[in-house]
Amino acid sequence: MTRKIRMGMVGGGEGAFIGAVHRMAANLDGQIELVCGAFSSNAERSIASGKSLFLDPSRCYASYQEMFEQEAKLPPQQRMDFVAIVTPNHLHFPVAKMAMEYGFHVMSDKPATLNLDEAKHLNAIINETGRLYGLTHTYNGYxxxxxxxxxxxxxxxxxxxxxxxxxxxxxxxxxxxxxxxxxxxxxxxxxxxxxxxxxxxxxxxxxxxxxxxxxxxxxxxxxxxxxxxxxxxxxxxxxxxxxxxxxxxxxxxxxxxxxxxxxxxxxxxxxxxxxxxxxxxxxxxxxxxxxxxxxxxxxxxxxxxxxxxxxxxxPAGHPEGYIEAFANLYLNFAKQIQAHNAGNPATNSQFDVPGINEALRxxxxxxxxxxxxxxxxxxxxxxx
Amino acid sequence: MTRKIRMGMVGGGEGAFIGAVHRMAANLDGQIELVCGAFSSNAERSIASGKSLFLDPSRCYASYQEMFEQEAKLPPQQRMDFVAIVTPNHLHFPVAKMAMEYGFHVMSDKPATLNLDEAKHLNAIINETGRLYGLTHTYNGYxxxxxxxxxxxxxxxxxxxxxxxxxxxxxxxxxxxxxxxxxxxxxxxxxxxxxxxxxxxxxxxxxxxxxxxxxxxxxxxxxxxxxxxxxxxxxxxxxxxxxxxxxxxxxxxxxxxxxxxxxxxxxxxxxxxxxxxxxxxxxxxxxxxxxxxxxxxxxxxxxxxxxxxxxxxxPAGHPEGYIEAFANLYLNFAKQIQAHNAGNPATNSQFDVPGINEALRxxxxxxxxxxxxxxxxxxxxxxx
Amino acid sequence: MTRKIRMGMVGGGEGAFIGAVHRMAANLDGQIELVCGAFSSNAERSIASGKSLFLDPSRCYASYQEMFEQEAKLPPQQRMDFVAIVTPNHLHFPVAKMAMEYGFHVMSDKPATLNLDEAKHLNAIINETGRLYGLTHTYNGYxxxxxxxxxxxxxxxxxxxxxxxxxxxxxxxxxxxxxxxxxxxxxxxxxxxxxxxxxxxxxxxxxxxxxxxxxxxxxxxxxxxxxxxxxxxxxxxxxxxxxxxxxxxxxxxxxxxxxxxxxxxxxxxxxxxxxxxxxxxxxxxxxxxxxxxxxxxxxxxxxxxxxxxxxxxxPAGHPEGYIEAFANLYLNFAKQIQAHNAGNPATNSQFDVPGINEALRxxxxxxxxxxxxxxxxxxxxxxx
Amino acid sequence: MTRKIRMGMVGGGEGAFIGAVHRMAANLDGQIELVCGAFSSNAERSIASGKSLFLDPSRCYASYQEMFEQEAKLPPQQRMDFVAIVTPNHLHFPVAKMAMEYGFHVMSDKPATLNLDEAKHLNAIINETGRLYGLTHTYNGYxxxxxxxxxxxxxxxxxxxxxxxxxxxxxxxxxxxxxxxxxxxxxxxxxxxxxxxxxxxxxxxxxxxxxxxxxxxxxxxxxxxxxxxxxxxxxxxxxxxxxxxxxxxxxxxxxxxxxxxxxxxxxxxxxxxxxxxxxxxxxxxxxxxxxxxxxxxxxxxxxxxxxxxxxxxxPAGHPEGYIEAFANLYLNFAKQIQAHNAGNPATNSQFDVPGINEALRxxxxxxxxxxxxxxxxxxxxxxx
Incomplete structure (x- = not known):
């Protein structure tokens, strides 16, 4: 890769467990940088969370809607590549849907959506938009x-x-x-x-x-x-x-x-x-x-x-754990995005990440x- | 106890696994002695098995029927106290039934009988004869x-x-x-x-x-x-x-x-x-x-x-295993028989052995x- | 074997741990029977211990010296074959020495003697008397x-x-x-x-x-x-x-x-x-x-x-433990004695028991x- | 912290194991960014390594000497804060010495130096320069x-x-x-x-x-x-x-x-x-x-x-491993540097990192x- 892949995040403000795990997983291999976030529906708390993550306050948003709108307006060399969704389940679908409609790839926490109907809808959106979709069935990453x-x-x-x-x-x-x-x-x-x-x-x-x-x-x-x-x-x-x-x-x-x-x-x-x-x-x-x-x-x-x-x-005997497994999903997702950006989409067998099929099932x-x-x-x- | 409890065995001839286990379990604590057996339906093989166990050939029988008949005729100070049944399942009931009818207590391998009807029948016989009945749900013995x-x-x-x-x-x-x-x-x-x-x-x-x-x-x-x-x-x-x-x-x-x-x-x-x-x-x-x-x-x-x-x-750290667990059932059964012989029947909470209730269930x-x-x-x- | 091997015991009265373990190990396979003992230097306590083991009081001795003398006088078909020594260490040697001098084989708890000199002396006695000597380095039996x-x-x-x-x-x-x-x-x-x-x-x-x-x-x-x-x-x-x-x-x-x-x-x-x-x-x-x-x-x-x-x-998955390992030594020792009695001494590679070489080392x-x-x-x- | 702590690296070019581990440990918590490196004594290979890490080629140096000289000339808001030393042992001391003399803190792989004399010398330099020194006795981080x-x-x-x-x-x-x-x-x-x-x-x-x-x-x-x-x-x-x-x-x-x-x-x-x-x-x-x-x-x-x-x-049951332990050293070292920068030096009991005492011992x-x-x-x- 010639540059790090840029990540935004929805959810995962201070006190949330899984948001921090996603960030560590994304950090580990140095292939991804966090550039923006809608960490909370409260603007001040979102900015405070972002500040603790060394983000520019201008890229700490009070809502995911605002984030997608504003990020889409940024020049390509600044704009985030994908969003990590770490909210409670009921928001997974609407956030993923809007992200893709604005052109962003999506890495979602599981379960993919609130119900099967939403997952089918999501599948249709993926097919329409051609965006990449990853689902953090972490345990596959070991x-x-x-x-x-x-x-x-x-x-x-x-x-x-x-x-x-x-x-x-x-x-x-x-x-x-x-x-x-x-x-x-x-x-x-x-x-x-x-x-x-x-x-x-x-x-x-x-x-x-x-x-x-x-x-x-x-x-x-x-x-x-x-x-x-x-x-x-x-x-x-x-x-x-x-x-x-x-x-x-x-x-x-x-x-x-x-x-x-x-x-x-x-x-x-x-x-x-x-x-x-x-x-x-x-x-x-x-x-x-x-x-x-x-x-x-x-x-x-x-x-x-x-x-x-x-x-x-x-090496053997130096134990790898949960965050490393999680990071394997992020690393492969970053590689998928890079291949996508290079106009040469990767197959899942190259860079294995659970996706929409796993979401549906x-x-x-x-x-x-x-x-x-x-x-x-x-x-x-x-x-x- | 003032003497060892005397055991007969049905089944368990040479080559059988579970018969040998029953004998080791009975041997371990030195409270039980094997005195007779119908180890095989073939008279010669039964005697050969008995000989390898140092039994008197006169007490190695060709059938369980013969064993119960002959043992019942022996004077009380020689006669076996109980029979261990280690045959395939379909013989558990008829052997136990006949043993009790001849006045012997029974320690049976599991499952107790071929079917529930037989188990109910066995229960009735136990109630009628007042004989003691043990069932080797070994794992309870750990x-x-x-x-x-x-x-x-x-x-x-x-x-x-x-x-x-x-x-x-x-x-x-x-x-x-x-x-x-x-x-x-x-x-x-x-x-x-x-x-x-x-x-x-x-x-x-x-x-x-x-x-x-x-x-x-x-x-x-x-x-x-x-x-x-x-x-x-x-x-x-x-x-x-x-x-x-x-x-x-x-x-x-x-x-x-x-x-x-x-x-x-x-x-x-x-x-x-x-x-x-x-x-x-x-x-x-x-x-x-x-x-x-x-x-x-x-x-x-x-x-x-x-x-x-x-x-x-x-003591701690000196591992006890399967045979010891098995022997706990035999030891308690021997104690039940001794208490019975002493006219002072033991409760199962004193000397815990799975019995007819476990057989029925x-x-x-x-x-x-x-x-x-x-x-x-x-x-x-x-x-x- | 055409008969069980007959064992006497020195030490191992009520309350002793290792004596009971030796007896269980000897019992397990039904190849050995306990026939006599000097369980305590107190005659009454020795008899009480023997009684709880169903021994004839006439064969419960107040001292090992008495035991060897009296047993040696019994007819061969009653007399013990070997003695198990389960006393504190300082008695291992004198008991083993006297036993062999009276013609008995010896199975001794470890360490073999109080010191190396005694072990060398013991070695000489073994060579002179041609008696069998086993030492319970139990862990070899697993x-x-x-x-x-x-x-x-x-x-x-x-x-x-x-x-x-x-x-x-x-x-x-x-x-x-x-x-x-x-x-x-x-x-x-x-x-x-x-x-x-x-x-x-x-x-x-x-x-x-x-x-x-x-x-x-x-x-x-x-x-x-x-x-x-x-x-x-x-x-x-x-x-x-x-x-x-x-x-x-x-x-x-x-x-x-x-x-x-x-x-x-x-x-x-x-x-x-x-x-x-x-x-x-x-x-x-x-x-x-x-x-x-x-x-x-x-x-x-x-x-x-x-x-x-x-x-x-x-069979696999039915755990064997410490007593079984111990019993392997006793079983092999019994087989050595039988082979000895049959005039066809066994090698240690046939029936593996730690012996005088292990005692010396x-x-x-x-x-x-x-x-x-x-x-x-x-x-x-x-x-x- | 109001900004990430900036790290340079000596050693750890492509193919090296421990350099990659140091980088992952530094990455994990998002508190440290790698800004420069002398990954190899071969300039081209150093630049190639740096490129794969998304570094500006101008900050990929052919020697640690060059790195310290050039970095020291950069404005404070760009200049690295500390150097991670991941070379073979014989270079630990000279690199650490020069780094400190140029004003940089040091995180060194172990053993600290080639011999005890060097460690004592290093101790003197630390005392003179007031620089922070960490030593990756990783296992303390669990x-x-x-x-x-x-x-x-x-x-x-x-x-x-x-x-x-x-x-x-x-x-x-x-x-x-x-x-x-x-x-x-x-x-x-x-x-x-x-x-x-x-x-x-x-x-x-x-x-x-x-x-x-x-x-x-x-x-x-x-x-x-x-x-x-x-x-x-x-x-x-x-x-x-x-x-x-x-x-x-x-x-x-x-x-x-x-x-x-x-x-x-x-x-x-x-x-x-x-x-x-x-x-x-x-x-x-x-x-x-x-x-x-x-x-x-x-x-x-x-x-x-x-x-x-x-x-x-x-949370419990989500295993943490070697990299997380390693990252704990880096995280605490980053906190020490920040406290140092804020003019309020931390004690080691606040942010525990093995240091010069562990180096000497x-x-x-x-x-x-x-x-x-x-x-x-x-x-x-x-x-x-």
Missing amino acids: PLVKEAKQLIADGKLGKVTKVVVEYSQGWLASADDEGSKQASWRLDEKQAGISCCMGDIGVHAANLAEYVSGLTISELCADLTSVVAGRTLDDDGTVILRFNNGVKGLLFSSQISVGEENNLRLRIYGEKGAIDWSQQEPNTLWLRSNNNPTQMIRTGVGQMSDAALNAIRT GMAFIENAVAASNADTKWHKFTV | PLVKEAKQLIADGKLGKVTKVVVEYSQGWLASADDEGSKQASWRLDEKQAGISCCMGDIGVHAANLAEYVSGLTISELCADLTSVVAGRTLDDDGTVILRFNNGVKGLLFSSQISVGEENNLRLRIYGEKGAIDWSQQEPNTLWLRSNNNPTQMIRTGVGQMSDAALNAIRT GMAFIENAVAASNADTKWHKFTV | PLVKEAKQLIADGKLGKVTKVVVEYSQGWLASADDEGSKQASWRLDEKQAGISCCMGDIGVHAANLAEYVSGLTISELCADLTSVVAGRTLDDDGTVILRFNNGVKGLLFSSQISVGEENNLRLRIYGEKGAIDWSQQEPNTLWLRSNNNPTQMIRTGVGQMSDAALNAIRT GMAFIENAVAASNADTKWHKFTV | PLVKEAKQLIADGKLGKVTKVVVEYSQGWLASADDEGSKQASWRLDEKQAGISCCMGDIGVHAANLAEYVSGLTISELCADLTSVVAGRTLDDDGTVILRFNNGVKGLLFSSQISVGEENNLRLRIYGEKGAIDWSQQEPNTLWLRSNNNPTQMIRTGVGQMSDAALNAIRT GMAFIENAVAASNADTKWHKFTV
Whole structure:
């Protein structure tokens, strides 16, 4: 690249967690610079946030609408290239829509939109505007997740027979935990959509299962629950899965599993082998088979797929974490933008970033899981 | 005790795995002596097996019928006290029935019988004969399983909110694996009953969940599968659970999860804390909560419940394993027999051994799981 | 075998830990029966202990001298075959000596004797009497220790370059811990010998390092310490090692490392690979190399050496522990006795039991470590 | 801060590992911008490296001398604030010296200098110039290292009794590994100094032990070795330690321990408790005691010291790694510079960065370890 890619941000003012993570991820590799933001709907707070980020106050906006309008008027060599959307869920779609209509690429936090209809609408806008769209299914960014995906694609497990994915957290285990900013909007249907647990984390699990296995969910049987009294949205759920080729699966997810931190774990069993990966120890991938020692694959040790190698920054034994995985999405998105700018658009297999397809399937997963849970019949066909 | 308790055995001839395990478990504490056996339906092979166990050939029988008849004729100071049944499933009931009718106590391998009807019949016989009945749900015998049960009974987790139990194995992952003696009868409905995976190991998982949580399953939604082509019985399954007080749960079990050895893991979440125990590392019990360090409870370290202490043989850091857990059942059963002989029958809370109640619930679990899996409606009421 | 091997015991009365462990180890496989004992120097207490073990009071003796005299007079078909010595250290030698002089084989707890001179004397007696001698370096009995030894013997690691062995405990971390029966004699030079930490556990670590590596210690640099004030014997120590072929090594051992249970860990590095085994998780052996995934070798999974297979009792995933390892020594010792009785003495490679060679090297290790620690020069030649 | 802190870099051109790590660490928090560099002694390559980092070619220099001269002439609002030194060891001192003489602060890779004399000289220069000096003992930057330090300072372990620190790697296990750029200079005394293993990684271990324990090494007994034939510098070593208050310790370090990645582990035992931390799983800190469950302290879970909290970027369960630890040093160094610029110098306890004291002790450790290893007497007094 001959210059850094310029990023604007909507949301992520002081006190917000995920905005700061997006910024660190964008900073890490020195390929992206933050140039503007609508960090808050309060102009003063937006400017204060921007100032702490060393931004010019003239580029700290009180609304995303204002940001897109003003940035579009700037000369190309100053104007932001893309916007990072880190608001509560209900704003993801309108911000992304307007950004693209003003010519900006979009990197959005997940879930992509408030519902499936919006995601379909977003898809149409992407097709119309030709803008690039990235969705931060962060966990795809880990080197050993990419290695696992490659092992399966290469047939190292044989035919896949079973998928078990779990995403357990405990932070919403009691009503007392609802007071925080993080909790309150996630439990409010207007801001979060029709699901809390499946919308916030179950969708990550479903995405990871499909991403690594290369399969797509075709049917499901679901039991979502509001364990903590008084909640209208689910805070826990189990979903039995069937994938496109008849493979069975299981997804369970919870925000009330006391003592669990951020326990996302994926196991995929095949006729010859199995992989097992846990997000909390992301630099270890277990490769099992029936009559051999289990292999402990470690980030950066020995031969690895190009996909994994491209996602590694440090030598073996120097642990890489969540921010590095996140940064892999940003780095690839920056490379996509540069290729786009150079008139030579990249394929996703070159610079892998979850995008609109994952957005559509993610929103469909949430809606299908809720519908399946509400049904009396056991099986519910997965439709997009 | 003033003498060792005398044991006979049905099944468990040379080459059988579980018979040898029962004998080691019975041997370990020096409270039980093997005095006779019907190790094989072939008289010569039964005698050969007995000889290798240093038994008098006159007490190596060609059938269990002969054994009970002949042993009953022996003077009381020679006659066996109880029989250990280690045959394939379909013989558990007829052997137990006849043993009790001849006045012998019974320690049976699980599942208790071929079906629920037999278990009910067995219950009636127990009530009629007053004989003692033990069922080797081995995993209940681990010290830290007992500690977990006690922690929950003492309210250390608060109200239980969720139960997740898994039992994964890989040894039946391909049709090639069916040739072994261990595999062939388990996949044959006539010898194994209506389920392979749920009957062989799922029932252990259900038992463990109920034993530790103190709850009982009241409803279930099941998806059992024969993953390997050509099988008539299930080799994998997922069961969503509801317990008596509305608590949600999940049980999944598999014999086709390649690379899994004997992965039985139980997690129980409560409002204040959670426990996590895995059979393959049985001397560690994790106690989690939301805002404190996770506690790594280790066999023999620090204060423990009496239930756990009574199940421990070695100091901390000297690992106890599967045979020791198994031996805890035998040791308690021997103590029950001695108390019985002394005219002062013990309660199960004194000398804890799974018995006819676990037999009934176990057989009901298998039948309800199969019925639920065959149903189109999502939820199936658990009946005994 | 056509009969069980008959065992007597010296020491191990009620309240003693290690005597009970020896009995369980002897019981496990049903090849050995306890027939007599001198459990206490108090006749009544010896009889009480024997009674709780279902022994005939006539064979519960008030002294080992009496036991050997009386047992020697019994007809061969009743008389004990061997004695298990489970007393404090200072009695190991006189009991073993007298036992052999009366024609009995000996299985002794470690360390073999009070000092090296006694061990040499013992060696002479063994040579004179032709009796069998076993020493319970228990940790050699674990299946994966045998597998590790075989891997190295087969050259799987290439030339060995470094040995690191650690044995850390915390139970003697404060003077308050000295009150127990277990602690008091270990800290008394008259009963324990010239070292506490090295004599009690360091010697296990040295034995394990030599056993698995196939190397012998030739030089050492030691720093032993009495960390807790007022002790005359060491409770902690570090020993830098040189082995016979120039290989470097490190042994560190402690009884004051608070929070450590029984943490014996052995790592052996070679030019091509390395093994790593920890006694507290004995069913896992790590096999590492520089450019491949680490292999997690598990008891009973896949191909194993005969040495390991012969030491395994349960299928993969059914954990075997300390008592099973201990029982492997007893089982092999019973087989040695039977072969001896059959006039066809077994080699140690058939039925592997630590013996007089390990006794000599163990006592030499203790004495050399203490001497090296007392020296001002860095290196001390290891002499036997 | 009202502006980003401006960084120059010496070394770290294309293909270098540690330079890229320094840049990512500096980038992460958005508080520092790279403005210039002397990435290579070849002008073209320096410019090429700078271009790939989006630097103005006019600020890509062919030598550090040129860089300092030219940067010093720039107006204050453009001129770099500090230089990051990421060259082989022999250049650390001359670059740092010249930088300070030109008025720039210095962040240096470790070891600080080629030998202790240079470190003392550097100390004098720091005192003369009043410049800030940071040394990247990266491992101090991990949140749970800071938590461990605080636990000990707060007396949670009681009086410290023993320190065990290990740093094992395997990447230099064979002569074949010497070809790489990383390996070749480390094995060359002219570039690396008098030690390879102790100078490259042993010094990290010594630093970590002193940092966390709050103790200082006062005596040592060392055995350094060149395991691979033909090497003049050590590639492995064991050092027995005595700390200032009589506490015993052990440090062992290796670059030939096949299969080890970057295994830095610290255990500190006290009279009441013990900590155990491993760099490869840096988000877990074990807190042990003798009669309680071990506590598994996890980054971001529950109450933590301010020192740890200030070093955490993501919520519990979102693993932080090596780059984040490194970035904590850079972030604090940036804050120190800002405070310095504001005329209100910070104390190291506010913004913790290893500095000249760690430089002096580190160089002294290397020299004392080599001298102790060369001595025939056991103990060597640690002098600075």
